[in-house]
Amino acid sequence: MKSRSRLPFYVAVFLLIAAGISLAVWRHIELGIPWLTGEQRPVWMIEARVDFDAADNAVQASLNVPDQPPGFRILTEQAASPGYGFSIIEKSGNRTAEWTKRNVSGPQTLYFKAQFIPDESALGRKPAKEPKARNVFWEEPQATAVREILTQAKARSSTPESMTRELIRLMQPDTRTQNTTLLVAEENYLDLLVDMLNHSGIPARTADGLKLEDARRRQSLTPFLQIYNGQRWLTFDPSNAEQGVPESLLLWRQGSASLLDVVGGDNSEVSFSMLRQTVPALQLATMQVESNGLGFLSFYALPIEEQSMFRMLLLLPLGALVVAFMRIVIGIRTSGTFMPVLIAVAFVQTTLVPGLIAFLSVVSIGLMMRGYLSSLNLLLVSRISALIILVIFITAGLSIIGYQMGFNTGMTVTFFPMVIIAWTIERMSILWEEEGAHEVAIQGAGSLFVAICAYLLMSTPLAGHLTFNFPELHFAVLGLILLMGQYTGYKLSELKRFTPMRVYD
Amino acid sequence: MDWISPRRLNRLGMLNMNRRNVDYIARYNERSSYPLVDNKLKTKLAVAEYGVTTPRLLQVVRQQHEISHFREMAEGLGGFAIKPAKGSGGKGITVITGRDDDYYIKASGTRIAAPDLERHLTNILAGLYSLAGSPDVAIVENLVESAPSLAKFSYQGVPDIRIVVFQGYPVMAMLRLATKDSDGKANLHQGAVGVGLDIGTGRSLNAVQFNRPITLHPDTGLALENIDIEAWEDMLEMAARCYEATGLGYMGVDLVVDANEGPLLLELNARPGLAIQMANGRGLLPRLRNIESLKRPHFTPRERANYVMDAFGAL
Numbered sequence: 001m002k003s004r005s006r007l008p009f010y011v012a013v014f015l016l017i018a019a020g021i022s023l024a025v026w027r028h029i030e031l032g033i034p035w036l037t038g039e040q041r042p043v044w045m046i047e048a049r050v051d052f053d054a055a056d057n058a059v060q061a062s063l064n065v066p067d068q069p070p071g072f073r074i075l076t077e078q079a080a081s082p083g084y085g086f087s088i089i090e091k092s093g094n095r096t097a098e099w100t101k102r103n104v105s106g107p108q109t110l111y112f113k114a115q116f117i118p119d120e121s122a123l124g125r126k127p128a129k130e131p132k133a134r135n136v137f138w139e140e141p142q143a144t145a146v147r148e149i150l151t152q153a154k155a156r157s158s159t160p161e162s163m164t165r166e167l168i169r170l171m172q173p174d175t176r177t178q179n180t181t182l183l184v185a186e187e188n189y190l191d192l193l194v195d196m197l198n199h200s201g202i203p204a205r206t207a208d209g210l211k212l213e214d215a216r217r218r219q220s221l222t223p224f225l226q227i228y229n230g231q232r233w234l235t236f237d238p239s240n241a242e243q244g245v246p247e248s249l250l251l252w253r254q255g256s257a258s259l260l261d262v263v264g265g266d267n268s269e270v271s272f273s274m275l276r277q278t279v280p281a282l283q284l285a286t287m288q289v290e291s292n293g294l295g296f297l298s299f300y301a302l303p304i305e306e307q308s309m310f311r312m313l314l315l316l317p318l319g320a321l322v323v324a325f326m327r328i329v330i331g332i333r334t335s336g337t338f339m340p341v342l343i344a345v346a347f348v349q350t351t352l353v354p355g356l357i358a359f360l361s362v363v364s365i366g367l368m369m370r371g372y373l374s375s376l377n378l379l380l381v382s383r384i385s386a387l388i389i390l391v392i393f394i395t396a397g398l399s400i401i402g403y404q405m406g407f408n409t410g411m412t413v414t415f416f417p418m419v420i421i422a423w424t425i426e427r428m429s430i431l432w433e434e435e436g437a438h439e440v441a442i443q444g445a446g447s448l449f450v451a452i453c454a455y456l457l458m459s460t461p462l463a464g465h466l467t468f469n470f471p472e473l474h475f476a477v478l479g480l481i482l483l484m485g486q487y488t489g490y491k492l493s494e495l496k497r498f499t500p501m502r503v504y505d
Numbered sequence: 506m507d508w509i510s511p512r513r514l515n516r517l518g519m520l521n522m523n524r525r526n527v528d529y530i531a532r533y534n535e536r537s538s539y540p541l542v543d544n545k546l547k548t549k550l551a552v553a554e555y556g557v558t559t560p561r562l563l564q565v566v567r568q569q570h571e572i573s574h575f576r577e578m579a580e581g582l583g584g585f586a587i588k589p590a591k592g593s594g595g596k597g598i599t600v601i602t603g604r605d606d607d608y609y610i611k612a613s614g615t616r617i618a619a620p621d622l623e624r625h626l627t628n629i630l631a632g633l634y635s636l637a638g639s640p641d642v643a644i645v646e647n648l649v650e651s652a653p654s655l656a657k658f659s660y661q662g663v664p665d666i667r668i669v670v671f672q673g674y675p676v677m678a679m680l681r682l683a684t685k686d687s688d689g690k691a692n693l694h695q696g697a698v699g700v701g702l703d704i705g706t707g708r709s710l711n712a713v714q715f716n717r718p719i720t721l722h723p724d725t726g727l728a729l730e731n732i733d734i735e736a737w738e739d740m741l742e743m744a745a746r747c748y749e750a751t752g753l754g755y756m757g758v759d760l761v762v763d764a765n766e767g768p769l770l771l772e773l774n775a776r777p778g779l780a781i782q783m784a785n786g787r788g789l790l791p792r793l794r795n796i797e798s799l800k801r802p803h804f805t806p807r808e809r810a811n812y813v814m815d816a817f818g819a820l
Binding site for chain 1: 523632
């Protein structure tokens with residue numbers, strides 16, 4: 001038998017399917033779009049509360065807010081403070097939330113809320129320009145003590161990190177020598193560390209961290225030490241020299257700016273409350289897609305109206321897949337190739353049972369009317385046109401009667417494509433005249449069966465979710481349909497049809 | 506439920522729908538040749554050059570206003586057949602055998618008034634019976650008078666012979682007899698009887714109706730096992746000629762035997778059905794593969810007809 005090589009075709013189909021699936025996997029990993037519908041992700045909702053007493057004057061309150069804290073991504077930010085002007089200002093690597101108001105008196109409360117997603121891979125921001133160690137002037141006798149301690153620490157270390165660790169260790173109460181006791185007082189410990197590190201040529205600064213625990217109120221920030229190792233800022237716990245940001249610690253303030261400045265008020269203080277929330281993973285992904293510029297790869301950037309249209313459109317390939325399978329592999333006869341898909345789409349909007357009732361009643365009433373039309377001896381085009389108008393009358397009538405009787409489902413009949421129904425009626429009617437009621441029953445039942453199968457597949461939440469959020473999966477669907485187009489095996493129905501051949505075997 | 510396993514079907518060499526469409530129709534039938542067979546009028550003109558005879562054309566009704574001429578033309582006629590040029594599966598064919606005053610008598614014996622016949626013509630022109638509903642023309646042909654030796658087997662209607670022609674080789678044949686169920690039409694899925702014919706001799710093999718084996722015609726009650734088609738070789742050659750006329754590699758050729766004019770071509774079909782295999786009790790695939798593997802195809806229709814009579818006669 002002469003046979004064309006089908007290898008290129010199969011390779012192409014394989015590539016198509018592989019491309020669709022790998023693109024979906026990539027988007028799942030990169031954008032965090034979940035495979036399943038109901039997936040939830042934890043999110044920390046943190047509220048900073050600023051209290052101060054205003055002194056009957058113009059007020060400007062600035063709160064340092066997180067800027068790319070390591071281990072977290074910021075999802076949303078908002079401020080709640082009636083009557084205040086609010087904006088977030090970015091200045092020399094610091095982000096501050098700024099509230100302003102002309103005339104204020106009495107105790108004031110301002111809120112700043114932000115949602116954070118834990119993300120292992122999120123790193124701190126790289127400084128725009130290389131930080132420099134600042135010069136510190138020491139007076140005697142401190143200068144000598146500092147020099148000695150630094151020499152000691154330097155001798156035991158090789159890198160900025162190990163130097164920092166050694167220095168912290170030397171400053172601990174149990175290892176304190178005379179030199180350290182001279183320098184350290186309870187309140188200046190961290191500043192002293194920063195000064196000493198800068199003095200030794202390592203850029204250092206303080207940072208404030210917030211320990212995340214579910215449903216805590218009135219929390220305050222814990223100070224941390226940060227040094228610059230030539231590439232990025234590293235965080236150390238100043239009490240035990242542990243390197244790195246502990247899990248569930250959010251660095252609220254990094255850099256040199258102060259946490260809170262209130263101009264025109266006094267007794268200012270800031271406290272934090274936090275709550276662990278869960279947010280649907282999908283919602284999270286869409287919000288991130290919008291923020292990180294990958295939106296052009298998905299439908300999320302479209303207006304909502306177009307989105308819902310695409311939601312519907314993207315289900316159609318599944319219906320086409322069902323029809324192809326049913327006709328090519330199973331061998332079910334349907335009236336009109338893709339009429340079942342369009343009926344299934346209508347079912348998705350009406351739900352199954354009301355849709356079925358509405359569809360069957362429209363078609364059967366239409367068939368009766370078509371019986372009269374055929375006796376009128378009309379030309380085909382005008383007969384179909386008349387039928388379309390009749391179908392609209394029938395749907396309108398059913399809707400009104402249904403509504404008057406208290407069934408809102410009567411309205412759903414309008415979702416059916418009128419022209420398709422008219423053609424269905426016409427075809428059924430001709431089929432009836434030519435081949436008899438038996439054939440009408442077979443094809444009608446076949447069409448409805450395929451439509452219901454397509455509906456059951458298209459109406460599962462998972463199908464809607466996957467087709468809309470991973471449109472690239474349609475490459476795989478396309479590949480499957482192409483593969484089915486090459487299927488030359490027996491249909492299931494042919495195994496039945498050819499049964500009498502058994503006697504010749 | 507009765508089933509036959511795919512392995513047994515394979516062993517029988519049964520051609521199935523998907524394979525027919527992909528491996529034979531799509532591969533061997535040029536799309537551009539389809540109008541030749543989907544339009545009976547074009548078929549008639551195309552095959553005439555190759556010496557294939559068809560029923561005599563009496564009139565072509567192309568426009569609505571030409572229908573009035575139809576009545577004048579029909580006045581002097583005894584019997585005729587009205588066919589939609591692009592009809593398929595015998596749809597829309599009305600056979601008139603005679604006149605009774607103002608009425609025409611259909612093949613089934615029922616009487617039909619002239620306005621009804623004109624309405625039928627209107628429907629044909631509007632494309633009611635054509636593939637995809639495109640506008641059509643109606644052709645009026647001379648009535649075929651079936652040879653009595655075959656006509657007696659059929660209930661009403663004209664028995665016809667379907668021959669599957671593959672690359673010019675007639676590979677399988679069957680006789681189709683109308684029944685009461687098929688309403689005088691020789692259409693197998695409407696209930697006509699299919700009688701498999703030995704390609705080597707033109708003798709009947711076995712018969713099916715509605716895919717079930719039978720031995721007697723359900724309406725005429727005649728035994729179907731000893732039918733012998735006359736001038737079998739000529740019929741095969743005529744079928745083989747249609748390949749040159751149309752260029753279609755895989756097609757069904759429908760022939761009738763007219764009492765006066767001998768074998769006539771009724772129509773060609775670019776998508777012949779699979780039921781012929783059941784009527785023959787044999788699968789098409791071994792024969793199709795035999796033809797495909799021929800190193801040097803035969804050039805003349807006569808040679809091809811002789812080749813299949815030798816090669817497939819015993820098969």
